[in-house]
Amino acid sequence: MPVKKAKTTASASELEKLLAKQKAKQKAVEKQLAQAKAQLLIKRNKELLDEEDEEAPPKKKTKSSSAPTSDSFEQDDSAGLSGLLGSSRVTTDDDKSSKASSIPADSDDEDQEASAEDELPTAMQDDEMVTDEPVLKRKRAAVPRKASTGTATRVTQSSFSPASVRLANVGRSAVRVSIATKQGFPTDHTEFAWDAMSAAVAVSDVPELVERLTAAETSDERRAQLTTYAWSGAAQIRGEIKTHCKGAVALYGIPGEYTPTQIAAHVKWLTGKKGIFKYGGVNLKTLTYDVQQPYGASFYQDVITKQWFDTHKFEGVRAASLRAYVDCPVPTLTIVTGGMLNSLLEWSTGVRIQIKFTEEEYAPQYQRHHAALLNLQAKSPTWFAQFQRKLYSKIISGSNFPHLKEILAPPDEDELDGVDFEALEAHATGKDKVDAIPGALDAAA
Numbered sequence: 001m002p003v004k005k006a007k008t009t010a011s012a013s014e015l016e017k018l019l020a021k022q023k024a025k026q027k028a029v030e031k032q033l034a035q036a037k038a039q040l041l042i043k044r045n046k047e048l049l050d051e052e053d054e055e056a057p058p059k060k061k062t063k064s065s066s067a068p069t070s071d072s073f074e075q076d077d078s079a080g081l082s083g084l085l086g087s088s089r090v091t092t093d094d095d096k097s098s099k100a101s102s103i104p105a106d107s108d109d110e111d112q113e114a115s116a117e118d119e120l121p122t123a124m125q126d127d128e129m130v131t132d133e134p135v136l137k138r139k140r141a142a143v144p145r146k147a148s149t150g151t152a153t154r155v156t157q158s159s160f161s162p163a164s165v166r167l168a169n170v171g172r173s174a175v176r177v178s179i180a181t182k183q184g185f186p187t188d189h190t191e192f193a194w195d196a197m198s199a200a201v202a203v204s205d206v207p208e209l210v211e212r213l214t215a216a217e218t219s220d221e222r223r224a225q226l227t228t229y230a231w232s233g234a235a236q237i238r239g240e241i242k243t244h245c246k247g248a249v250a251l252y253g254i255p256g257e258y259t260p261t262q263i264a265a266h267v268k269w270l271t272g273k274k275g276i277f278k279y280g281g282v283n284l285k286t287l288t289y290d291v292q293q294p295y296g297a298s299f300y301q302d303v304i305t306k307q308w309f310d311t312h313k314f315e316g317v318r319a320a321s322l323r324a325y326v327d328c329p330v331p332t333l334t335i336v337t338g339g340m341l342n343s344l345l346e347w348s349t350g351v352r353i354q355i356k357f358t359e360e361e362y363a364p365q366y367q368r369h370h371a372a373l374l375n376l377q378a379k380s381p382t383w384f385a386q387f388q389r390k391l392y393s394k395i396i397s398g399s400n401f402p403h404l405k406e407i408l409a410p411p412d413e414d415e416l417d418g419v420d421f422e423a424l425e426a427h428a429t430g431k432d433k434v435d436a437i438p439g440a441l442d443a444a445a
Helices: 002-055 162-181 189-204 207-217 220-252 260-270 299-308 330-345 359-379 381-398 404-408 421-429 431-436 440-444
Strands: 127-130 136-138 280-283 288-290
Touching: 002 260, 162 189, 162 207, 162 220, 162 330, 189 207, 189 220, 207 220, 220 299, 220 330, 260 330, 299 330, 299 381, 330 359, 359 381, 381 404, 421 431
Parallel strands: none
Antiparallel strands: 127 136, 280 288
């Protein structure tokens, strides 16, 4: 009997060893499959880039010129070339510089729109794909793009006379503000750019800008140049918003320590029909969120702060445009929502594959998010107003410009307690002098 029992124990031990080896082999196979999948994705993107390199025509060198090429405005001296509504991201280079500035100015942003209608001819930016393997980066060949006027002419600051550069920059800055606070994806680019520039000039109270805008109205060529240059601000600011949203994905712990399979599942849950990524209280470990915190996700404060309130040169802080951003307007919340959705979807396969924030893909998404925000505002107007005010207050308090709270606060009625407003008006209009003379009113009649 003891011998038989020993044999049985030995058999069980061998069986456990075989099972352990089988599990180890299975894990090794799964790891190899995951690595193979990542390598396949890298190979696929590399092949696509190679195809684009083969199809792309060679980039022609252009010589910068200090003289304007087609703008016949007067050659006046220009004291200041910075736009009234400018941003730290909009640079004004000297036309005599060896490097002529081109559109868009923020050329280091890889996420600017690739739409031919949205951008002027410019070099394609570096593409990247993030995987568990080392990051793959490759420069893509320059691909000429058509301007919004239908020609292949590149419009740069050297296309304008020195005195006209200021108007061009005001137009581009005005488009940036309007994209963020009025309409993120307008359908009529030319009209939108012209209206934004005209509105900025109207409130600027600068005679020179008014004169040059009036002169441009009489010339189709001048108007086309100005609106084309101004419209480049749309792709520029969308690219900046997308860049900040890419970084804000980390607020969800992605990629973190999650496996590609887990990341794909999390992104699917976050970006589903309900749009859970917009809510506060998101917990990926328990897959829970707070349904009573719509648009309470922390990325709103993070992205808006970095995009518009980081330095004194940003539009949310500049005196000429700061009021457009008070209480986080619905269009601002909408375009940030679209940027975050785009950034999360880049991880939908478990590894990050770049998706351009293009008008063709995200204009419909913008309208959907905008309608959802307006619906929430209509159903809970008091709550929504408080939500906007609280979010804006957090942004201002956390920035280097807390004084904006006092600047934009409603007037304190106690400060004017006891003032006789009717007496002030009477004194200003001279009515008090007339009343002081008996029979003066009858005589005047």
